[in-house]
Amino acid sequence: MRVTTPSALSGRRVLELAGESGAYCGKLLAEMGADVIKIEPPGGDAARNLPPFWHDQPDPNRGLSFLYLNSSKRSITLDLDHPEGQALFKQLARTGDIVIETFPPGYLDGLGLGYGKLKVLNPRLVLTSITGFGQTGPYKDFHSADLVAAALGGALHVTGEADDPPVTLAGSQADMMASTYAAVSSLIALHHSTRTGIGQHVDISAEEVTASVTHVCGAGKWLDDQIIARRRGPGLFAAVPSGAYSCRDGAVYLIVNRPAHWRALAQWIFEVTGNRAVLDPIFDGQAFHRYDSRDLLDHYIAELTAHFTVAEFYHQGQRRHLAVTPVNRAAAVVHDAQLAAREYFVSVDHGGGRMLRYPGAPYRHAETPWRITRPAPRLGEHNEEIYCGELGLSEETLRTLVNAGVVPKGVAPVTQRRSLPSKEGGQGGFALVEEISGDPPFREGEAVASAVAALAGLRVVEFTAGMAGPWIGRHLAYCGAEVIKVESQKRPDVTRAYIPPWAPEMGIQTQLSPWFTDWNAGKRFVTLDLTQPQAVDLAKRLVASCDVVVENYSTGVMDKLGLGYQELRRVKPDLIMLSSSGFGDSGPCRSYITWGPNIEAVSGLGLVSGLPERPCTITQYAYPDTVSALHGLFAVLCALEYRRRSARGQNINLSQFEATVSVAGHVLMEYLANGREPERLGNRSRHAAPHGCYRCRGDDRWCAIAVSSQAQWQRFARAMGDPAWAADARFATFAARLEHAAELDRLIEEWTAGRDAYDVMSRLQAAGVAAGVVQNIEDQFRRDRQLAARGFFEEIAHAKKGTVVANGIPLGLTGTPGRSGQTGAALGQDNDYVFGELLGLTPDEIQAYVEAGAIERE
Numbered sequence: 001m002r003v004t005t006p007s008a009l010s011g012r013r014v015l016e017l018a019g020e021s022g023a024y025c026g027k028l029l030a031e032m033g034a035d036v037i038k039i040e041p042p043g044g045d046a047a048r049n050l051p052p053f054w055h056d057q058p059d060p061n062r063g064l065s066f067l068y069l070n071s072s073k074r075s076i077t078l079d080l081d082h083p084e085g086q087a088l089f090k091q092l093a094r095t096g097d098i099v100i101e102t103f104p105p106g107y108l109d110g111l112g113l114g115y116g117k118l119k120v121l122n123p124r125l126v127l128t129s130i131t132g133f134g135q136t137g138p139y140k141d142f143h144s145a146d147l148v149a150a151a152l153g154g155a156l157h158v159t160g161e162a163d164d165p166p167v168t169l170a171g172s173q174a175d176m177m178a179s180t181y182a183a184v185s186s187l188i189a190l191h192h193s194t195r196t197g198i199g200q201h202v203d204i205s206a207e208e209v210t211a212s213v214t215h216v217c218g219a220g221k222w223l224d225d226q227i228i229a230r231r232r233g234p235g236l237f238a239a240v241p242s243g244a245y246s247c248r249d250g251a252v253y254l255i256v257n258r259p260a261h262w263r264a265l266a267q268w269i270f271e272v273t274g275n276r277a278v279l280d281p282i283f284d285g286q287a288f289h290r291y292d293s294r295d296l297l298d299h300y301i302a303e304l305t306a307h308f309t310v311a312e313f314y315h316q317g318q319r320r321h322l323a324v325t326p327v328n329r330a331a332a333v334v335h336d337a338q339l340a341a342r343e344y345f346v347s348v349d350h351g352g353g354r355m356l357r358y359p360g361a362p363y364r365h366a367e368t369p370w371r372i373t374r375p376a377p378r379l380g381e382h383n384e385e386i387y388c389g390e391l392g393l394s395e396e397t398l399r400t401l402v403n404a405g406v407v408p409k410g411v412a413p414v415t416q417r418r419s420l421p422s423k424e425g426g427q428g429g430f431a432l433v434e435e436i437s438g439d440p441p442f443r444e445g446e447a448v449a450s451a452v453a454a455l456a457g458l459r460v461v462e463f464t465a466g467m468a469g470p471w472i473g474r475h476l477a478y479c480g481a482e483v484i485k486v487e488s489q490k491r492p493d494v495t496r497a498y499i500p501p502w503a504p505e506m507g508i509q510t511q512l513s514p515w516f517t518d519w520n521a522g523k524r525f526v527t528l529d530l531t532q533p534q535a536v537d538l539a540k541r542l543v544a545s546c547d548v549v550v551e552n553y554s555t556g557v558m559d560k561l562g563l564g565y566q567e568l569r570r571v572k573p574d575l576i577m578l579s580s581s582g583f584g585d586s587g588p589c590r591s592y593i594t595w596g597p598n599i600e601a602v603s604g605l606g607l608v609s610g611l612p613e614r615p616c617t618i619t620q621y622a623y624p625d626t627v628s629a630l631h632g633l634f635a636v637l638c639a640l641e642y643r644r645r646s647a648r649g650q651n652i653n654l655s656q657f658e659a660t661v662s663v664a665g666h667v668l669m670e671y672l673a674n675g676r677e678p679e680r681l682g683n684r685s686r687h688a689a690p691h692g693c694y695r696c697r698g699d700d701r702w703c704a705i706a707v708s709s710q711a712q713w714q715r716f717a718r719a720m721g722d723p724a725w726a727a728d729a730r731f732a733t734f735a736a737r738l739e740h741a742a743e744l745d746r747l748i749e750e751w752t753a754g755r756d757a758y759d760v761m762s763r764l765q766a767a768g769v770a771a772g773v774v775q776n777i778e779d780q781f782r783r784d785r786q787l788a789a790r791g792f793f794e795e796i797a798h799a800k801k802g803t804v805v806a807n808g809i810p811l812g813l814t815g816t817p818g819r820s821g822q823t824g825a826a827l828g829q830d831n832d833y834v835f836g837e838l839l840g841l842t843p844d845e846i847q848a849y850v851e852a853g854a855i856e857r858e
Contacts, residue, residue, distance in 0.1 A: 005368070006033075017102070020045075020175065023066075024663075025100050025128070028183040032365075036072065037073070037076060043408070045066070052686075054674070065666040066376060067375065068669050074382040074385070075378065100130070105135045105136075115201040123197060128185065134207075150704070151702075153208070157776045159610075167609070169605060173623070180630045180663075181630065181812075184633050188479055188813065198815065202814070214621040215518050217620055222781070234253070236255065236618075239256060239257050246615075247305050248306070264321060264322060265322055283297070325601050329604060330671040333661060334668065334671055344661070368650065384398065454818070458481035458640075464485065465553075468596075469629070474519055474521060477523050487527050487828075488528060493520065496513060512800065521820040524825075525829050529856055532853050543571060544572050546572070549578070552580040555591050574647055576639040580656065583657050596623060597619075603624065603664060608668075612679075687708065689741055690706075692748075694745070694752040695752060696755055702773070704773075710733070712770075716769045718767060719767035794809070797822045798824040
């Protein structure tokens with residue numbers, strides 16, 4: 001297929017040495033135009049053989065998760081244990097911009113391929129390592145798994161029903177977020193490398209990523225109110241009412257966050273059911289007024305929803321400006337009218353007349369659109385193309401490398417190795433490839449450490465509220481960008497509507513919210529009444545001085561204000577503008593109201609996750625908001641890379657619905673390929689057994705355990721003291737353990753129940769088994785030696801409190817580590833700096849704008 005539109009990352013080469021836990025990072029880069037070369041070991045990536053398979057036909061080229069996570073890449077085979085294989089990799093690294101790897105810490109160093117060696121070959125190279133715990137710290141050599149990262153990172157503790165074991169999200173979401181962070185960090189490091197000539201090692205920890213993604217239940221809130229959030233089913237601790245409610249033909253998810261929304265819902269309940277009690281003023285106001293009435297209000301709402309079908313309640317509720325969405329199964333997502341109108345799903349040609357539909361773009365770039373350029377590659381499909389066509393090896397040399405097992409052929413593991421003959425005919429090794437493997441000359445002083453922040457010099461203007469928009473600016477500011485947030489006295493950021501739980505008599509305190517810190521630390525703040533034409537003119541002048549605009553107002557609001565992209569590009573022709581909303585800027589639901597949990601429900605994530613007997617599984621940390629923010633951040637970085645080459649800006653539209661479907665895409669592939677709803681597995685896995693959360697001694701104490709191989713099973717049994725039941729034929733093989741998983745879980749829990757969760761983790765990790773305590777925020781803050789050693793929790797200067805503590809930003813930039821600027825800013829705190837120093841207004845001119853009502857002061 002001939003490509004006629006440009007790609008944002010065209011010309012960038014990425015070498016992927018990643019298994020399943022890092023594959024999504026390469027996919028994100030590849031589908032924005034990077035040349036991603038997947039370097040596979042003998043036998044290929046193990047993920048090729050993971051079920052489910054297309055048409056249920058086991059085959060290394062038909063695994064649905066592999067197909068989804070590896071589209072648009074090229075594949076070569078290479079045995080890095082061979083010296084000649086290491087030499088070939090070095091040659092590839094000379095031409096690369098980014099290397100992605102998921103090996104245990106120290107593995108590449110042991111091969112002579114660690115960052116210290118690679119930066120000599122290519123000083124501009126970015127090496128991105130994705131591991132469970134990072135490259136340093138007391139847990140760096142611990143075994144990890146997606147379930148273990150979710151446990152230690154705090155996600156499990158707040159997901160599921162209070163009476164059930166903590167439960168994970170379907171689709172290995174800890175790995176998906178670690179991969180997304182890796183893609184973001186790689187581009188930030190690449191931005192810096194392009195400017196300075198200095199690459200760096202990016203150190204991504206899946207535990208830290210999960211702890212960051214769950215920051216809504218993080219250190220700031222806990223230190224503020226001393227309440228540890230925990231599981232409460234689909235209802236949210238911070239929003240009353242909220243939850244999944246039954247209709248005549250399914251369920252809807254409803255969340256009420258604002259007083260006006262409660263009044264609209266109460267009036268609807270009264271109109272349909274005649275219930276006058278719901279109109280009692282005792283329920284009015286902010287959500288905390290209704291906390292003690294949660295169960296009663298759930299009953300009132302259930303009486304209302306029982307009168308409607310899902311579609312009726314969804315659309316009528318949205319017309320009343322209520323945040324309500326369907327709780328969708330996979331089939332409903334695939335056939336969703338909004339996604340269909342935006343042509344979200346795309347068909348990919350697998351050759352031979354085989355077409356398969358895939359989840360589509362997580363973001364929409366006007367100039368450099370996302371695209372799947374090819375299906376996932378067959379093992380070693382591009383060996384000749386890359387080794388001969390690009391590295392310049394002769395066909396004879398390649399055949400010799402293949403025969404020696406340096407470049408393995410096919411999917412069968414290489415069982416014998418032969419050293420390559422030297423040019424003299426002996427058993428040499430390096431001689432055949434020494435002409436392509438010599439290190440380039442490196443002169444001291446060519447690349448020196450840079451003290452410049454990775455994104456220094458970048459200016460961003462935000463028109464945002466809530467989470468999905470502000471968290472983008474939070475990361476940009478952390479990396480050195482100047483981020484200016486536009487608010488108004490009438491519509492401040494929602495996190496400013498904060499009443500201290502430790503002193504409710506103080507009323508609303510606009511500077512004290514811990515969530516304000518989480519989403520807005522390090523920014524500058526101005527106040528403009530954008531209903532005033534003079535304020536709009538000032539906003540345009542501000543945009544003219546910036547590089548990026550981020551906005552997440554309701555669809556169409558910026559256009560109505562005269563600040564839409566087409567208008568702003570008149571004052572800043574190379575402007576990059578990201579607009580983020582629940583459903584995007586087009587389609588029948590474009591103006592619908594959503595919060596993060598609504599998107600979990602409508603995206604299918606709520607019904608592919610959790611225990612099969614439960615109606616819906618919703619996180620307590622608004623997972624789609626962080627998903628959308630990180631994808632939006634990646635989208636902006638891609639646009640900056642394109643602008644560097646072309647001097648062209650562009651508009652980017654992000655639908656939080658589409659971004660969330662994308663991170664669950666490999667789960668939805670089962671319906672797209674086989675027409676079958678994905679099985680709800682709870683904490684179980686098709687790829688590991690045992691795999692679950694097991695009760696330990698104490699109140700709500702659990703340990704997650706993931707055994708992924710026969711060798712690990714044997715070590716696990718020994719760590720338990722070789723109980724007699726472990727030798728039972730029912731548990732002798734992986735297939736047998738999977739078949740008898742319920743009985744296996746019961747027996748394991750008999751062993752864990754009388755033990756401390758940390759003792760269980762320590763004993764199993766010492767035996768080489770992936771295990772992790774299901775930690776809450778107090779555990780992470782007070783007991784987690786790894787987070788402490790790596791300085792995960794950040795102390796931030798606060799305008800009113802002196803200092804506060806927040807969950808960290810786990811970008812892992814070792815060469816240009818970020819930091820958070822001050823938090824606790826007042827509304828309009830930076831008016832004089834922004835309008836005076838940046839825009840050049842005199843004090844008298846600023847005062848005139850204040851008197852006209854354009855600039856607001858407290």
